[in-house]
Amino acid sequence: MRTMDADVVVIGGGATGAGVVRDVAMRGYSAVLLDKADLGQGTTGRYHGLLHSGGRYVVSDPESATECAEENEIVTRIHADAVEKTGGLFVVTPDDPMEFSDQWTEGATKAKVPWTEISVAEALRREPRLNPGLKRAFAVQDGTVDGWQMVWGAAHSAEDHGAQVLTYTEVTEIIREGDQVTAVVAHDLKKDEQVRISTRFVINTAGPWAGRIADLVGCHDVEVVPGRGIMIAMNHRLVNTVVNRCIYPADGDILVPVHTVSIIGTTDVKADDPQRLAVPRNEVQQMLDSGEALIPGFRDSRAVHAWAGARPLFKDKRVAATDTRHMSRGMSILDHGTRDGVNGIVSIIGGKLTTYRLMAKNVVDVMCEQLGDDRPCTTDKEAVPGSTEGHTYVITHRLHDNEVARAKHLKTTPNKTPSRAAIDDQIICECELMSRKMLTDLLAEQPDSTFDDLRRQLRLGMGPCQGGFCSMRATGVALEEGAVDVERATGLLRLFLKNRWIGLWPILYGEQVRQTALDDWIFQGTFDVEHLPVPESEVEL
Known part of the structure; x- marks a missing residue:
């Protein structure tokens, strides 16, 4: 068995886990991140790419809306290479009730989500494929973000600050001495060896699997409900702006331009197992029908890939939510010392990809308080590697870089055997x-x-x-x-x-x-x- 020591062990390599290990390392703790698969292979990599302005939740979850609005600016700054500043629209289609738009504007103002009403003509000028029968349109600060690039950026930042990131390393045991967590045992799946990490603290960021991790330490009352949602990528960018229907959050009400495709989403159905998520054909048809409400002729475009992700929704027994669509998207931090009598471990569940940094800050603040340390968070001050120049992503960046390299090669080595540089390009x-x-x-x-x-x-x-x-x-x-x-x-x-x-x-x-x-x-x-x-x-x- 390989042995290691770390002040903090973070379990789960999605956006939240990467954010937590970065935060912990930047506060000066030694840290190890463990994930049973690759980084961002779970919920983080299985979503529609939206960097929230907050507009989606101004009526249904105003607290989350405010958090998204505040974190949008920070994520754009520290993860510039992963973010495209597309802007966003909320539109009232011919099938949508007009009265909700008044609730939406009132909610957006109260939640401090920036918005501007624009004319239907202006909305159609920006996005000519939109339904010409629109009744109302609002501009917001939505964007798109590459979740994998964001996670790897945070992970590389954490490594620069001394953390270790171990993928394909599955946690099998959390060891306690009395009521105190003292070590984590994991199985390195690629090397087929056991790893024991002695530690002062464990932070559970396992998303839909957070309840299973809590079980390992004897905390058996952590119910995480996987909210399954399907998404479909269409073969080109039908829009260059994030387009939302101005309705209470529903299935298929958003179209997001991500890299070279457009992604429509999403459904919201309780799943039994986050490891096995179906993509039912009837839900595919539902997404395609919903696309027609936004973009007439949507079905004529080619769908190139469909997938499902599982939102980790914490089941708060004090709230009688009838289905996953009506469960809060806000973050829940569980202090297992006061909650279950087990010290040295906290869990964080829920939240949004847009608020991943804030989630990390809040849960690490809880850990610092328990350890009696005064170490402030600085993750909003420092850009991750690759984003230090502050240039946000544009869809043509690789095309430009490759064309420059090719032109340079042709100019310097005409009619000759290709150089190594030409082969690399x-x-x-x-x-x-x-x-x-x-x-x-x-x-x-x-x-x-x-x-x-x-x-x-x-x-x-x-x-x-x-x-x-x-x-x-x-x-x-x-x-x-x-x-x-x-x-x-x-x-x-x-x-x-x-x-x-x-x-x-x-x-x-x-x-x-x-x-x-x-x-x-x-x-x-x-x-x-x-x-x-x-x-x-x-x-x-």
């Missing part, structure tokens, strides 16, 4: 403009990553072809670079394709059937990928 994924060097650099940094791990950081295979062309190129590059052997390369490719196909089955209609059939012919017909040698077990991947 080769585009492996046209949809997301991922270069060979971006892939090889990350492979060198994280040699035991799966292609899905790389996808979460590089967006490999997330465009219209869904990996049909770029995945085999990436496999060839990994093999050529010596990062993997033949069997592992095939195993990684098959696992990647399997996970891409999970999001294709629910949307096989129209032009997407043609694209999927082409991909199938490539991999089954040309490569016979199902019959190539692979590692004996997926653990080796």
Whole structure:
């Protein structure tokens, strides 16, 4: 058994966990973050990409609305490379009740969410595809954020401050001496070894799995309800602004432009297991119908991927919520010392991706108070690595960088054998403009990553072809670079394709059937990928 020591162990590598380990490290504590999978593989990576202005909750949850409005500015500043300042619209469609818009403006003003009413003509000028029958429109400060880039930015910042981040390391035991937590035991799934971390404090940020972590320490009354929501990515940006229906939060009432696609969402249904989330076909149809209310002809666009995420909603027994849609999105901090008689552990549940930094600050403040330390939070003062120049994301940034590199190469080495620089600048994924060097650099940094791990950081295979062309190129590059052997390369490719196909089955209609059939012919017909040698077990991947 490998042994380690840390002042604080953070369990859960989503946005909240990454924010907590960064906050803890910046306050001078030694810290270790543990996650049973990759960073951002759970709820954080399974949402629609919205950086909230707060407008969505001004009527249903005004406290959360105010928090979102305040944190929007901070996240944009410290995570500039992950944020696109799209702006947002709340619109009253022909099918929506006019009277709610008055409640919305009153709520937005009270919640201190900035808004401006604009004419319908101005809304249609900004977004020509919108329903021409709109009755009213409001401009807000919504944006979009790449959740994975945000999480990795926070994680790298934490590492710069001395923290350790251990992925694919599943917590199996939390050890107590009497009423005090003293250590965490975890299983390194890739090295197949046990790790014991002696610690002063544990912060449970496991999202939908937070109740299971609390069970390990004997706190059995932590009920976390997974609120399953599905989302669908369409094959291009139907809008360049976040567009919301001005109604009480409902299914399919928002369309978000993220990178090269548009994402519509979302449903809200109680799930039994956050590990197994269905994407029912009837809910897919519901999303497509909802898209038509915002963008006439929405169904004519090609849906390229569907997925589901689980909101971690804390079941407060004092509130009689009838369904997950009406459970609060606010954060809940559980002090297990006063609540359950177990010291040295707190849990944080709920909240929004937009408020992840505030959630981290609040829960670490609780820890500092319990430890008797006076160490203020400074996470709002320092940008994460990659965002220090303050330039927010623009959709053309990779195109510009790659075209500059190509032009420079052609000017300096005309009609010659391609240089190493030219090879590095080769585009492996046209949809997301991922270069060979971006892939090889990350492979060198994280040699035991799966292609899905790389996808979460590089967006490999997330465009219209869904990996049909770029995945085999990436496999060839990994093999050529010596990062993997033949069997592992095939195993990684098959696992990647399997996970891409999970999001294709629910949307096989129209032009997407043609694209999927082409991909199938490539991999089954040309490569016979199902019959190539692979590692004996997926653990080796």
